[in-house]
Amino acid sequence: MDLSKLTIAEARRALDAKEYSALDLTNAHLDAIREKDADIHAYLEVWEESARAEAVAADAMIARGEAKALTGIPLAIKDNMLIHGRKATAASKILEKYVASYDATVITKLKEQGAVFLGRTNMDEFALGSSTENSAYGPTKNPHDTSRVPGGTSGGSTAAVAAGMALGALGSDTGGSLRQPAAFCGVVGFKPTYGEVSRFGLIAAASSLDQIGTVGKTVEDAHTLFDAIRGHDTKDSTSLPNASTPLEAETRRRIGIPRQFLKEGMEPDMLAAFESTVASLEKAGYTIVDVELPALEYSLAVYYIINPAEVSTNLARFDGIRYGLSVPADTIGDTYSKSRAAGFGPETRRRILVGTFVLSSGYADAYYRKAKAVRELIRNDFAKAFESVDAIVMPASPTAPWKIGEKADPVSLYAADIFTVPVNLAGVPAISVPSGTVIRDGKELPVGFQIIAPHRAEDTLFKIGSDIERA
Ligand code: GLN
Numbered sequence: 001m002d003l004s005k006l007t008i009a010e011a012r013r014a015l016d017a018k019e020y021s022a023l024d025l026t027n028a029h030l031d032a033i034r035e036k037d038a039d040i041h042a043y044l045e046v047w048e049e050s051a052r053a054e055a056v057a058a059d060a061m062i063a064r065g066e067a068k069a070l071t072g073i074p075l076a077i078k079d080n081m082l083i084h085g086r087k088a089t090a091a092s093k094i095l096e097k098y099v100a101s102y103d104a105t106v107i108t109k110l111k112e113q114g115a116v117f118l119g120r121t122n123m124d125e126f127a128l129g130s131s132t133e134n135s136a137y138g139p140t141k142n143p144h145d146t147s148r149v150p151g152g153t154s155g156g157s158t159a160a161v162a163a164g165m166a167l168g169a170l171g172s173d174t175g176g177s178l179r180q181p182a183a184f185c186g187v188v189g190f191k192p193t194y195g196e197v198s199r200f201g202l203i204a205a206a207s208s209l210d211q212i213g214t215v216g217k218t219v220e221d222a223h224t225l226f227d228a229i230r231g232h233d234t235k236d237s238t239s240l241p242n243a244s245t246p247l248e249a250e251t252r253r254r255i256g257i258p259r260q261f262l263k264e265g266m267e268p269d270m271l272a273a274f275e276s277t278v279a280s281l282e283k284a285g286y287t288i289v290d291v292e293l294p295a296l297e298y299s300l301a302v303y304y305i306i307n308p309a310e311v312s313t314n315l316a317r318f319d320g321i322r323y324g325l326s327v328p329a330d331t332i333g334d335t336y337s338k339s340r341a342a343g344f345g346p347e348t349r350r351r352i353l354v355g356t357f358v359l360s361s362g363y364a365d366a367y368y369r370k371a372k373a374v375r376e377l378i379r380n381d382f383a384k385a386f387e388s389v390d391a392i393v394m395p396a397s398p399t400a401p402w403k404i405g406e407k408a409d410p411v412s413l414y415a416a417d418i419f420t421v422p423v424n425l426a427g428v429p430a431i432s433v434p435s436g437t438v439i440r441d442g443k444e445l446p447v448g449f450q451i452i453a454p455h456r457a458e459d460t461l462f463k464i465g466s467d468i469e470r471a
Helices: 008-016 022-040 049-061 105-113 155-162 177-185 217-229 269-285 294-318 332-343 346-360 365-386 410-415 421-426 459-471
Strands: 041-044 074-078 115-121 170-172 186-192 212-218 255-256 287-290 391-395 431-440 443-452
Touching: 008 022, 008 049, 008 332, 022 041, 022 049, 022 074, 041 155, 041 459, 074 155, 105 217, 105 287, 155 170, 155 177, 155 212, 155 410, 155 421, 170 217, 177 186, 177 294, 177 431, 177 443, 186 217, 212 217, 217 459, 269 287, 269 431, 269 459, 287 294, 294 332, 294 365, 294 410, 294 421, 346 365, 365 421, 391 459, 410 431, 431 459
Parallel strands: 074 115, 074 170, 255 287, 255 391
Antiparallel strands: 041 115, 170 212, 186 212, 186 431, 391 443, 431 443
């Protein structure tokens, strides 16, 4: 039996029935990493020894009858979440030697559950990109075709789960970084409502858009991971109060499609795969209606102003003095510029330049404030649409995974985010579920179907997502 092919739910049942130990399970995943990761490069670092020790501790918890949902479950963590005593680099040279001095809240919660930490996964530097090619440590490859990208920026986490090198993973999603790589790798990627999961200990990219979320082989697994990490946190001032009213997902049967918006540059077989999933939902008893979200056409323009603005502000803390890389120079000004020039990769520098420009006096009214105003229109479009439907569906990506190196022009990469960025601008939850495949160069590649729900209606996503899995 290949233990790396299990889901979290299956592993939980078997661990509790003592069919095998958490150590067996962890060893199976470490073997899979040793066998496959030289090709795929999902991990930046693997913690064999501590993972085994955590598995042994988990076996003791199970033996004492104290097992929780994730006790003994081997997980992969995106390299932008802090684990006390471990390196956290956000795949940047500027943090190459940085060691975290505390645990992110999500890590504290996973430790309380007795989860096993296999290692930290590759990503686009500071979560800026859509393909994991912007990592300072080399790209991750798509397990379905290693000449293609796994998507990004959580491409290491989604490739690890897809290739059986972790049972589940954490990632972050600022503009699609869980949903799009999950779609490209054929796994489930889930972004909660903004504020539902604490961002304390997440290396910030764009703070009003960033959200930690989960990767699983199934909707149920992504949900289990979410339940383990969610909840109010006094250490995050944007954290929501704990949800009190249970949602009645069963009764939520009306789904809207913004068909006008979907015409934007979709590959024809990707659109056909999307429509065939819509048809299967209709067959499962959902009512499908058209919805209009007219401001969505401005999403990319708004996102690529607000994201760089916030990124430039957040990354100002990397000055060659307080954190990470420091290049010695004669003046303090030279220390700043030399350290930042040596430490940041090209895309990160581009965002900082664009961000400081759109925030500069004389241009802030024309760009940053205008973008914030249009962001409100996008939020209102979603709120209005959700008055008549329970969920909105869209593809996770207009295209199939592209070849590594194919999209060299940054704007063509930005354009690939068209269906995911509106969700972060509105702060609503969304999930990408594998549904269908397309063929490229004779290889079958996964397609992701995206479901979007109103604030805090995560249960609706899990219900519809499970119905798609069953269809
Ligand atoms: N592709 C988007 C960007 O480059 C989103 C990245 C993300 O979600 N972290 O900003």
